[in-house]
Amino acid sequence: MNLSNKIQNSFKVKSHCTEIFKVHTVDSLVSKGKGGLFTSKTSIVGGGYNIIPRSFVDGLVVQSNLSTIETTEDDNNHVLVKVGSGVVWDDLVGFTVSKGYLGLENLSLIPGSVGAAPVQNIGAYGVEASTFIQTVHCYNLNTGIFSDLSKDECEFGYRTSHFKSKPELFICYVTFRLCKSNLSVKELIHSTKYSKLEFLKDTLRLIRLSFKSITLKFSPRPKIKFSFSCIRDILTLCILPAKIKRKIVSVIRTKTLHNPDKIGNCGCFFKCPILPYAEFEDLRNQFPEIEWFEHDKQSVKISACWLMKKTNWAGKKSNNVLTDTKRPVVLLNAGSATGEDVLHVMSQIQHDIKSKFNISLEAEVVIL
Template sequence: MSKILDVLDRFYNLKNYNSFGLNVVASYFANVDSLAQLKDLMQSPGFKEDRRLVLGGGSNVLFLDDFFDGLVIHYTKTGWEIVEETENEVIVRAHAGTNWSDFVDEMVDAGYHGIENLSLIPGNVGAAPMQNIGAYGVELKDSFEKLEAFDFQTGKLVSFDKKSCDFGYRSSFFKHGGKDRYFILSVQLRLKKQGQLNRGYGNISDYLKQQGVENPSIKDLSQAIKAIRSSKLPDPLVIGNAGSFFKNPVIHQLLFEDLQQEFPKIPSYPSGTSMIKVPAAWLIDQAGWKGYRKGDAGVHEKQALVLVNYGNAVGREIFALAMQIQLDVKNKFGIQLEPEVNII
């Protein structure tokens, strides 16, 4: 028991573990750095059945209440290693506690292709499969090989290949059927030693041209993406936020054509057979919410998709704002927005 008490904190403030910067106290908080420690913790009396939450960097969560009555587990094992190498590829295993953005930087420095477009996404490696993180035309699933996870239900270590993760747009098995059951310990990615850069998305090419870069290296691309992201997205260390609050809705072509009659400027991207993706930011902006602020909860003035905490908002204020936006967008466009952020 004393070994377990070493890793446990009582009444722990999670302000630095949620990028909304909310003052939330957890009844227990544990830093664990190995499977053995995790098993010890789960076998100790009291914790097996307790309400629990696995937390990485906290950059995709919104706590509704200021008290989490349960155990928060944070994995601290960091680093990566090559587990397989061929002439053209490497399979790299990264431990769940590794900072995602630092990991991408190290892959870029090593010249391994595949995740450079995912530069500067906040959070840790362990959470990346949860919503199949994506940016600038690339998703985690494009490089994903497998992951290892601890099963809270059976107490066993399990391995998931790409198929069993059931990745979709900002979604995976772990957000649905496997919700709250697994603790992801490591993620393996298949990266290429040489590859085509994916710079057709958004304004990457324009940015590189402006910088006078004609034949970008993987590092040039990563730096361009970092610069574009930093100019567009609020830094959570300055204004609390969790990035995009809602997913971009994917609607049927027929509904889209109806909407186009009424709103000829509605932007769109094809998304599979007969389906169209519409930017949620545009819908929220058109519904008049961009820049809105009530108390310390608001909608970012430059990014309508980003809800913010200007300082002392509480989780329920941000959530109430999100629900008002959801209702308004539904009434105006008939489209149901779905939160991307995990509501706790």
């Protein structure tokens, strides 16, 4: 057992594995595969921002260092960019915004690698990565076969995809189809065709939303307060340039999220459960104050934070794990938590929510 094979993770739990294999070229991956070194115990990690590894992970851990960004097609309206899975996600967003390739700007500062983005179908501020993914280029660690999966074959959903049930698929590259106009971005996000009048409508919306977001307080002294509640709507307007959207998102994220360099965390630990409308109505009859959002025409998302607050899991410390007071769905390392501690707390939370609401709370993080 080699204790130097540490698995980096943003929750800052101490963990090591049998061996770490960093993929610098696709050929090196193939050679390793031919040597029969990938087994059912092999796992894949990226930057470690969404994993909780146990203290010892028995097996080989594969990590991508494929770091190229290549523009493969460019026409008047769209551009195709093929990106190595080892590229830091935010470096890609910075690159695309600087080139005027639009679509990913609302996903600024999400920590992690490009290879993990399709797996979790990362999302923020009304945008999901899947909207702009054209092809995912994979290598099957079990069979040694390469495959290119189209967007449909990736079966993207809310923080999920085909890759969740295929842990043997190592993502080598992702091809993104990005837009050259903000109107096309908005059309893709809302799956709707807009006329040029949309710019005028969005200008009026921006004025209205800005007024809604700003409150003037005169006591004890005059103060302008900005509320983030409309920010998601503002960030999908087509009149705001991508550079400004990236700036706004970066400022908000830096101000509001826990920085893993200061306190170990994985962002949102749990997904918001999705319920069909009929089930939701029953629940709302019992708990009229329930917090929820529309998911699609048939179902709603229940706020995981609300469920945790109602089961007294806000601002609670258990087994070296803290839950955030305002956003309990963010679990924090109180100092010396182990992967096993985190799993224990996760089960307690899931148990309490199941007992009170009969709802299964699914982890967004991946347990190794």
